[in-house]
Amino acid sequence: MRLAEHRIGSEYVYLADTARAPFGTKKIEEIRDIALDCVKFLFKKGADVVISACNTAQAALMISNAQPWKNFFGILDIDLPAGLKxxxxxxxxxxxxxxxxxxxxxxxxxxxxxxxxxxxxxxxxxxxxxxxxxxxxxxxxxxxxxxxxxxxxxxxxxxxxxxxxxxxxxxxxxxxxxxxxxAEKLKKIFPESTDNDVRVTFYVTSDAKIFSEKLKRYSLHLLYTVEEFSWGEVKE
Structure with a gap:
């Protein structure tokens, strides 16, 4: 949660599509469709900006010419340090x-x-x-x-x-x-939050208990809740 650490915004909606993971061994077309489902879900949850934190998902969107451009950023939208050959x-x-x-x-x-x-x-x-x-x-x-x-x-x-x-x-x-x-790039675009209580809602598509145990394992020092849902429950 690098953005939260940098105080870019104060409320986050995080989607972990655990039911369809891992993505890295799937076909590009399937990954693209999963990624688009996730983007739509996050906007429907009221996100002002959606950020793809998955290289594989954003790669599938980009090479399929399916990446949303409005209020969307991804992990591939980075600026490398100068001088790299x-x-x-x-x-x-x-x-x-x-x-x-x-x-x-x-x-x-x-x-x-x-x-x-x-x-x-x-x-x-x-x-x-x-x-x-x-x-x-x-x-x-x-x-x-x-x-x-x-x-x-x-x-x-x-x-x-x-x-x-x-x-x-x-x-x-x-x-x-x-x-x-x-995160460093987005700090220059979005104002820093003055809210000291950064909040995260994690949505997962399976195994909420296991996901919660992983969060504890990595000692996430933020206020958060974990909610499980299935794609079959999501209405278009």
Whole structure:
């Protein structure tokens, strides 16, 4: 919840489509349709601005020319630090196959080296031991170090949860969290909230209890509630 940490707004509606996750191994067309459902849901819940916190979802929207442009931002709408010539992107299979980072960064003159790492998504979701996370990360980072990239982009919003492990094995290469970069960008667009009580309503499509346990595990220091619903209950 980087935006909440930066006090951009005081009330958040967060949708986790747990029933249809993971997205990273699905076909682009299916991911696009899921993403559009989620965007519509959030606007119907009264959101003034919708932000896609999922690289895979936004990639599917962008390459399908289906991304909403009004009051919509995504994790791919970031500004990279100046001076980068070659970057490594670690992401889901679907994000890598979409080629969206090649297009976005290639158009800016940055050389892109991509690697899928679906295994890390599963490991983080299942709270795998640090030793297992370290094995996956070290194997994923090694080719980037060999290629001499200037920075490693964590192209899946699961990965920043273990950013400290990436930094441990990066060999001094800068590790970039797109969520942090997006929050910094949006701070320049939206006014800072003066409300000290940031509130979040989490909507999940399955396993609300498990989702709540994950929030506790990551020590989210915000006022929040968790509500479960099914897509069959949502009326057009």
């Amino acid at each position: 070659k970057v490594g992107v670690l992401a889901t299979v679907a994000t890598v196959n979409s080629g969206i980072y090649y297009k976005k960064l290639g158009d800016a003159g940055v050389e892109v080296i991509q690697r899928p790492c679906q295994e890390l998504v599963t490991a983080i979701e299942s709270f795998a031991p640090d030793t297992e996370i370290e094995r996956i990360v070290s194997e994923a980072v090694f080719p980037f170090r060999k290629e001499g990239v200037d920075a490693i982009i964590l192209g899946c919003t699961h990965f920043p949860l273990v950013k400290h492990i990436f930094e441990k094995f990066s060999g001094g290469i800068s590790v970039l969290d797109p969520a942090e970069l997006l």
